[in-house]
Amino acid sequence: MKKYTASxxxxxxxxxxxxxxxxxxxxxxxxxxxxxxxxxSPQARIAVDELVKLIQALWKSLNDEYLGFTKHPCNLGTFxxxxxxxLHEPNLEKALKIATRYYRxxxxxxxxxxxxxxxxxxxIFTFHHPELDPDHLLSEFVMIVWHRFFSWLLGKHILLSQxxxxxxxxxxxxxxxxxxxxxxxxxxxxxxLIFHKQYLQSPVIQTEKTLKDFFRRTPVDLFLKPExxxxxxxxxxxxxxxxxxxxxPDFTVIANAFNMAPQTLRRKLGYEGTPYQxxxxxxxxxxxxxxxxxxxxxxxxxASKVGFTEPGAFIRAFKGWTGVTPGDYRRID
Numbered sequence: 001m002k003k004y005t006a007s008x009x010x011x012x013x014x015x016x017x018x019x020x021x022x023x024x025x026x027x028x029x030x031x032x033x034x035x036x037x038x039x040x041s042p043q044a045r046i047a048v049d050e051l052v053k054l055i056q057a058l059w060k061s062l063n064d065e066y067l068g069f070t071k072h073p074c075n076l077g078t079f080x081x082x083x084x085x086x087l088h089e090p091n092l093e094k095a096l097k098i099a100t101r102y103y104r105x106x107x108x109x110x111x112x113x114x115x116x117x118x119x120x121x122x123x124i125f126t127f128h129h130p131e132l133d134p135d136h137l138l139s140e141f142v143m144i145v146w147h148r149f150f151s152w153l154l155g156k157h158i159l160l161s162q163x164x165x166x167x168x169x170x171x172x173x174x175x176x177x178x179x180x181x182x183x184x185x186x187x188x189x190x191x192x193l194i195f196h197k198q199y200l201q202s203p204v205i206q207t208e209k210t211l212k213d214f215f216r217r218t219p220v221d222l223f224l225k226p227e228x229x230x231x232x233x234x235x236x237x238x239x240x241x242x243x244x245x246x247x248x249p250d251f252t253v254i255a256n257a258f259n260m261a262p263q264t265l266r267r268k269l270g271y272e273g274t275p276y277q278x279x280x281x282x283x284x285x286x287x288x289x290x291x292x293x294x295x296x297x298x299x300x301x302x303a304s305k306v307g308f309t310e311p312g313a314f315i316r317a318f319k320g321w322t323g324v325t326p327g328d329y330r331r332i333d
Contacts, residue, residue: 004048004286005045005047005285005286005289006175008043008044008046009135009171009172011038011039013135014054014055015029015039017058018061021068028054032050032054033050034046043322044329045289047293056219059076060076063076066109066138067137070129070138072108072109074107078107079149082102083149085102086099087204090204091200091201091203091204092154092199092200092204093200096150097114099146099150100112110128110138111125111128112146119196120161120196121194121196125193126190127139135170139165140179143163143191143193146193152206153204153206154205158195159182159231161194161195162192162193163176163180163182163192163194164186164188164190164192165188165191166187166188166191167186169186177273181231181234181272181274182273183273232258232265232268237282239254239257248307281317285321285322287306288302288314288318289322291305292330299315302314314326
């Protein structure tokens with residue numbers, strides 16, 4: 001997990017919220033082993049395991065699953081109880097309906113509605129007090145949770161055809177390609193997740209035991225690609241990561257591994273909203289950050305490890321990914 005990183009936007013937004021709620025920020029950073037210097041470095045990236053520890057610490061401090069972004073707190077364990085209800089439903093459609101009914105009953109700060117039209121199923125999210133969530137952290141988090149949890153409930157990844165958001169594309173828009181694979185549209189009339197309605201008849205396969213295991217790891221798995229994500233972008237990423245020491249394969253080699261023509265694979269990646277270059281850059285960025293934070297490799301060796309023959313090209317690319325040079329990033333960490 002240490003090689004996976006997230007935008008520092010999430011750290012800054014969470015710390016701002018913690019301060020508003022009277023949490024001792026210095027003590028919080030100390031407990032979670034997060035460098036205080038990251039607070040003033042919006043272009044930096046935070047390791048996923050550090051972000052997870054921060055969220056868990058805030059949950060405990062505030063006793064609120066929504067971290068104070070709603071008018072009424074949501075006690076810890078609320079989502080788990082919803083999960084227990086869905087386990088006893090025969091398929092996704094029934095599970096979603098009881099989940100939406102559950103939240104209408106116990107919480108009034110946001111609502112979820114399932115709509116079916118033609119071949120599409122659409123989950124529409126309505127947040128009644130967006131002024132309490134100016135950085136859209138709650139809206140992102142809730143939508144991620146619903147998508148990842150119900151994919152897990154079926155034991156297979158629900159491929160999103162579209163995700164829509166009612167605000168303009170944020171600065172950290174590249175993160176959305178990871179959290180909401182498929183096509184993303186901003187400044188729309190509503191927040192929604194759209195997928196083929198064939199998933200609605202997929203059976204629920206999880207049990208009480210697996211539910212407990214899932215929540216033991218929450219929110220770790222929410223920030224990682226799901227194990228059952230069989231999208232081509234994820235399969236390619238995993239293929240490259242498993243042999244990262246061998247370098248980045250030519251796209252034709254990857255297409256051959258899938259027994260398809262390069263143009264066919266490019267079309268499939270286009271449908272998922274993730275071109276091959278974007279996959280390569282994401283891996284390069286995260287592997288480079290991992291080695292920079294370990295402090296045991298010179299920058300020219302890190303450049304070589306992530307596929308650059310010339311350190312200058314790596315430095316330019318890294319600055320494009322993060323806004324700072326590798327040397328500056330190492331000093332921030």
